[in-house]
Amino acid sequence: MSHVGVGPRAVVRSAAFLTAGALAVTVLTGCGGADEAGKPLAGQDIAEAARDRVADSGTLRWAVDAVPDTLNTFQADADAATTTVAQATLPSMYRLDATGRPQRNADYLESAKVVETEPKQVVLYKLNQQAVWSDGREIGAADFAAQWRALSGKDSAYWTARNAGYDRIEKVERGDNDLEVKVTFSRPYADWRSLFSPLYPKDVMGSPDSFNDGARRKLKVSAGPFKVKEVDRKEKDVVLTRNPRWWGEPAKLDKIVLHAVPRDKRVDALADGTVDLAAVDPAGARRIAGAAQGNAGPLHGPGSGRTETEALRAWGTAHGFDKEAADSERGLKKLRKAMAEWHMREQQLRGFEVRKSFEPAYTQLALNGSEGPLADERVRRAVARALNRKELAELVLKPLGLPAVPVGSHLALSGQAAYADNSGALGDQDTGEAQALLADAGWVPGGPVEEPKKAEKAAGGNGRKADDGNDGDASEGGDDGTYIVGEDDKAPREEDRDAEEAQGARDEKPSGRHGEDGGRHLAQDGLHGGAPGAYAPKGTAAPAGAGPRALAKDGKPLSLKFVVPSGPGSETLRAVAGRIAKMLDRVGIRTEITKVADDSYFKDHIAAGQYDLALYSWPASAFPATDARPVYAKPVPAADGSLTVEQNYTRVGTDQVDQLFDQAIGTLDEDEARDLIRKADSRIWAAAGSIPLYQRPELTAARKDLVNAGAFGFRTPVYEDMGFLKKGAKISASPTKG
Template sequence: MNRSADPTAVTPAPRARAVRTALALTAALTAGATLTLTACSSGGGGTHAAGTAGTDVATVARAGVRDGGTLRWATDDVPRTLNAFQADADADTATVAGATLPAMFRLDAHGKPHADTDYLKKADVTGREPRQVVTYQLNPKARWSDGRAVGAADFAAQWNALSGRNSAFWTSRNAGYDRIASVAQGADAQHVEVTFSTPYADWRSLFSPLYPKSVTGSPDAFNDGARTALPVVAGPFAVKGVDTRAGTVTLVRNPSWWGQPAKLDQLVLTAVPRAKRTSALAAGTLDLAGIDPGALAAVKRTRGLAVRKAPDAAYAQLALNGSAGPLADERVRHAVARAIDRKAIATAVLKPLGLPAVPLGNHLVLPSQDGYADHSSALGAASLQQAQALLADAGWKQSTAKAGDQAAGPGRSAASGALTVVEPSRAVTKSGKQLSLRFVLPADSPTLNDVGGRIARMLSAIGVRTEITKVDGASYFQDHIAAGDFDLALYSWPGSAYPATDETPIYAKPVPAPDGSLTVAQNYTRVGTDQIDQLLDRAGSELNASAARDLTAQADSRIWAAAGSIPLYQRPAVVALRTTVANAGAFGFQTPRYEDMGFRK
């Protein structure tokens, strides 16, 4: 489920929370977006029930899907690895894993996990004192394609590989696995008992996907063996081959699968540039593709094509780098945040697509999920007057001289890319220095260009000068966002069914390293507090779901107050597909049923 237009940006599929890397805001997504037509306020307050969510999928009963055929699904590139727990795993890695490997839990449209009965009869917390114990009762029919039953040995090998105790395993994250004390067979071969050293609320996130012990049993197999092939699988599809020259990953029906057989003969992930996808769909060389919003009209005009569009299970944000410069002052960050009309930005991006034009009020929970509430009141409503007062309190005074609006076009260059300067009519200064912020955006993105320009003009109204630098998309994230080479930036994060686990690295307080640098995990704004860390840690250890939601809500309010990340809106997902395609489209949190995908009879 490739959700990214930027090759450096990765979205884990709902079942593969192995690595969470920021998404480029420009992406118009493929089959993986929940239609959350949820009314949400732009102020602080009410909780929205998950019952309002849905999906925008070309749903067809299995009886109406013909047997056979090849579905060609556009991706941005060939996955760099088929091991979803490696740092260079991407969204296509997760798609392959979802179609070929066990997952103990599936997510519904609201991001709520349910036991996947193809693999799991049930799983429960069977002990709390002296330690938390989770017992998995496996489906006795679950077998790997080599004939061996899925069992405790696979669970134990994956735990050992991902626990973080052995650095020879090149893992991207160890969240949850590092809390496990032991894995053992239970009452019989179908029972697996997992004992935790400390309580872990998000235990359902573990062992999804589950790799065979032949992959996770040794560092060599884990690091290299599963990069380009998966000889042993246990899903409706198997990996036939990865062809980097042709840009394809070919999945075929798995003859060893015990569940409902895959309708398709083949599912082929095909690397196709976004600019060429509409013509490829029209020509019949693609069946399913995420497209940019600008291509929507062309697809609608093309006979035999349909569009599925929805707010995605991901959100766009403005990141404020608080590690140095003017934005190290929380008052300045608050001023910048309160100068931005988030409602106007959401309307500009979403209304033309016919999607709910509402700003997002939560960093950790999306409107389709239980526990969603708008906590933006912890920051304060948009107000130019209040923003100017905050700047004045921080020592930034408005100049009496009028500078006049200026905009340097793309002909002007900066050291790292094309530069556009938005000057305020009356600048704010401190000790004779004008308040100027570097706004870094990826090049060739109409959406980012529009949103970034709007934000710069809003900031000019409070006297802030903005230098918008557009850089090559391939280097945008690694060389600028991760490196901290920005004051302002736009990128996105995927939503999560397990926010206390998945969001902790994103909002954790940076830790000074011995050399004086900051260890930031995935908190690229470099803004964090001890209180946020403590609340998320408590939420991750709280086995009472209601209490965990309360702690998560408190953490979100504190994240708003820190003003390092300003959510703007849920990203739009625009998916084009041939009208004959069945059971594909915009899924969002919902785990796709790959065995039901195919073509209408």
Template sequence: MPLTKRRRAMLLATGVMLPLPVLAGCSSDDDGPPPPAAWDIASAPRTATSGTGTLRWALDTAPTTLNAFQKTADTGTQRIAGAVLPSLYTLDARGRPQRNGDYLTAADVTSSDPKQVVVYKLNPKAVWSDGRPIGAEDFQAQWRALRGTDEAYGTARNAGYDRIAKIEPGDKEHEVKVTFAKPYTDWRSLFTPLYPKSVMGNPAVFTAPATKGLAVGAGPFMVREVSDGSVTLVRNPRWWGDRARLSRLVFRAVPAEKRDEALIAGQLDLAEVDRATARRIRATAPDKQAAGTGQGSSAPGKAGAPEPSTGGREAPGAEGGATGDTDKNRSQTRALSRFTLRKALDSAYTQLALNGTKGPLADERVRRAVARAIDRKALAKLVLKPMGLPSEPLGNHLLMAGQPGYKDHSGALGDPDTNAAQSLLADAGWRAGDANRQKALDGKTDDRGRRHSAPTATATDPATSGATDPATGTDAATDPATDSASGTASQSASGTASATNTERPSGAAPRPVTPGGPDGSARRPSYGRRDGRWCCASSSPTTGPPPR
């Protein structure tokens, strides 16, 4: 299946740093050391696989849509789309886009002046599962649906499609000519996945629920059945490429807390697991589960680093636990020894995007204050280091660490410094009192002739950012293409909770960054009315996450 920078986090996603998947799959008979990770892939030649069988793959939830461009699309949607629809480009292990020869014989920028023009040369064998050749009309329908001009399409993103001026058949057969109104260097990311015009040409079909299935595809697999909790794919009889080695793919919704039981019972072959289950698997055969440094990764880190201390308590199911193993636990532990644990960084990330087009965040000083108040490195270290993976936060909006050309540009934000953040806010006209903070210029005109309205920004201290406990491994990430970063985007690092805006009444003042208590804890602000304005006061010290 193809990987794309823009899809939501695959596997166990963490925050602004490169997210972390943790995989458990059936082990092979090869007792040799697993390949090094940050891309810990059990590669094997096609001829070494059986060529038959069913792979049962766990999902967090059953997908509500099979359209990867809908707002409700999730990881399951992306995985299914990657198996049943055209991917014109895929990413290799270093994150470099590679033309997919099953669909394209060539794709080139043929002109850049006065307009950028890209000509796609389609594989003459490429047809939809109904027998119709893939052609320009499919490209046109997808562009019109995703360019953002028709509200009937609940599209999640339009990046790139909104820069296209027109699409037409090329000068030769099987050619598609795309002319851009504005240059777009990431054109290879477009039209992946590519949907048939029967889906993209009709808003009702575009927004149809997953239970309606996907009648037409053009991948090695096709959708056979969609039921409550599962989606079944079978081989596409019209597929022109190398025949799929698996006969069926079954995606099942299995909650994270039940996956170890499902694996042990033989109900799953592949599943993302939380850290507790990963620890149990690793405990069964630590030598087998060990790994080295990340292949292809420019960041340092050992994938086989030791787990953090459990405070003298054995992980559930581990041999020699303080309370003794029951027969059931011993049986489960033996069953888990059949599995191999693999882990890698994902090609997605989460960021805190600051909309600098209006309101308090239109002031660059306020945006910089928010950025200086967040210790991204501490959050990345909290989540990734215990897993033995590179724990540097991402410093580039276009490339992932390890991709050719990657450079860390985050230094422009400055190091985290809450005192500097408070100084920036003060310089922007935000006054701090002993027990409350409010906008000094609220409702007044400043020296630049602008009126200040009540703020909606959030300045978050990492101590109160609600970062995921690394012991749980339950994380989330968002599609960077859906983030509305109109101003200076400050990336945050966390698991379930990146540093995000807390819901509160419209016009509420920004969450202040208050000094920690004598025990090192952070002070959480509370909100209330004061003189007709929303203001906040520092409450008692707390070490928990801020209210949501």
């Protein structure tokens, strides 16, 4: 599970919040001077090839997380597979280029521009005269009007997940001819290019029944290079075939089959030929790279130094077999068969490669400001100043060979028009400043701590039973002042070790947890400023309180609940959480890392506000004034007395940020809108509700002869160009990287 979380189209929830108060921001970027957008950190990696080198046939089997519950992207349960189907089968007036900026899609639009601003904004679309639906009907004003009415928010019978932008439209009408569509806005709308992408036929948008149910399982009419042939839930497939009425460059592939494969099963699915293209995690990427380098060679024989039994036992232990599996002839036979099958799969993996780029998304540390210590802006800012974001980016990206550059904006990524590094509004890592902020908030090193009640103590100090794993490290506290507990009381210890290995050897050990002196420091740990070589005998305990001491206030320790997912594929997040916990410990903030099931991680913890710290990702949008506003909007009281937080799961917001978003969305001056977005980002940094860390790596395993597909980066995929190389053809000598 990738834990991109939910996109900016997520369902609105209610919860408590805290205003960040008036923020003194001394430096605001984006107010003139050179453009700071820069370039994307990495281009797309798709094995680009000219169309004349691509075979005019073939089936691409593409791994997805699940068969989509709906084919309607405007419904709340739409997912990434829904988007893929829409991109391949439906019109989009604009698509993203290599820098994440919208560009007119000439297959559908001859032109689109604002033709009037007074008294109201009017956009005139001139459609490609060849653009038709697969039933032969021309794409026209009736389709635009039906989509506007369905998504305007005026008719609650439509179960829509979003109406941003459509709620600003006053009317949609035919222009001077059938190829013109005239859209009049009731209020100025800067992000008008975000609308009608994708565009559904009026058959889908024309009534609540057809919108709510008609396009969930079928898409009878399409207007892209492909059309939906079937959704086979039994076989876990969505089958797309060539659209015979497509007027653009014909699709090279006969079919694209989107096949549901769990993330932890994808490398095996590649090896056995089930799929040709699949997003993989770092472990999967390493396995494929290892196979390509011939790391699946014999484990015994001349020169190996191992007998067959020893080799089988070692291989079996490494692959989850019992240590006693090779102790009998039957067990040896079973292991021989399993290892032979494994080697065969590794050989098959040599036909694949890993294509690398960055997803248009970033991972952040979220700080829940609704209650507890993080309700105080000073504590949130102290957490942020304790972090070395460069180190965290290197932890994740350096082993992958990707640029380890921290993300400097909440609202855009490097290369996008609105991007600028506004992190200076909060400041870089500064241990002294973090400690000063905590002291100002009343958190005192080594302050008196109330003894927890007996029941609470047994529950791990936070109302839950501590993990009782056999290793003993969770129940005794982590080496860096961190509890590690499982939601079900039994968190897998291997995952703890994964995080520790990613951090390297831990040689800084706190005096205890929650302010209690555990006497864990050793004088030879070198933490106390002694002269080089002045080591005490190994095992000698340091004096009490020699290391970083836990902070306390009003008899309570400063301890934060850090929620992380427990499932396969989340090892990176857990490693990052472990490194962050170590950084926070250096300023006296203790953390309790709590591992929870993937299926409840976002819904029951992030969205419900049941966390102090959490790691999850947001996609970057080409239209931040529209898409990012609900993510950072100040929560407001609802009719029932609760607070509506939209998608602001940190519950931290300010009137200033809301006003800047409103101004940005209402201006048609693109430079002014960009500067307003950058100012909003500076204030979001200063409020310290979320700390962007690094752009998410995009690792895609692909058959070596599959071209124009892989790690797409910002650019919208060109589905009609995907395919397999002709026999004897080669990939372009100088592919366009992004």
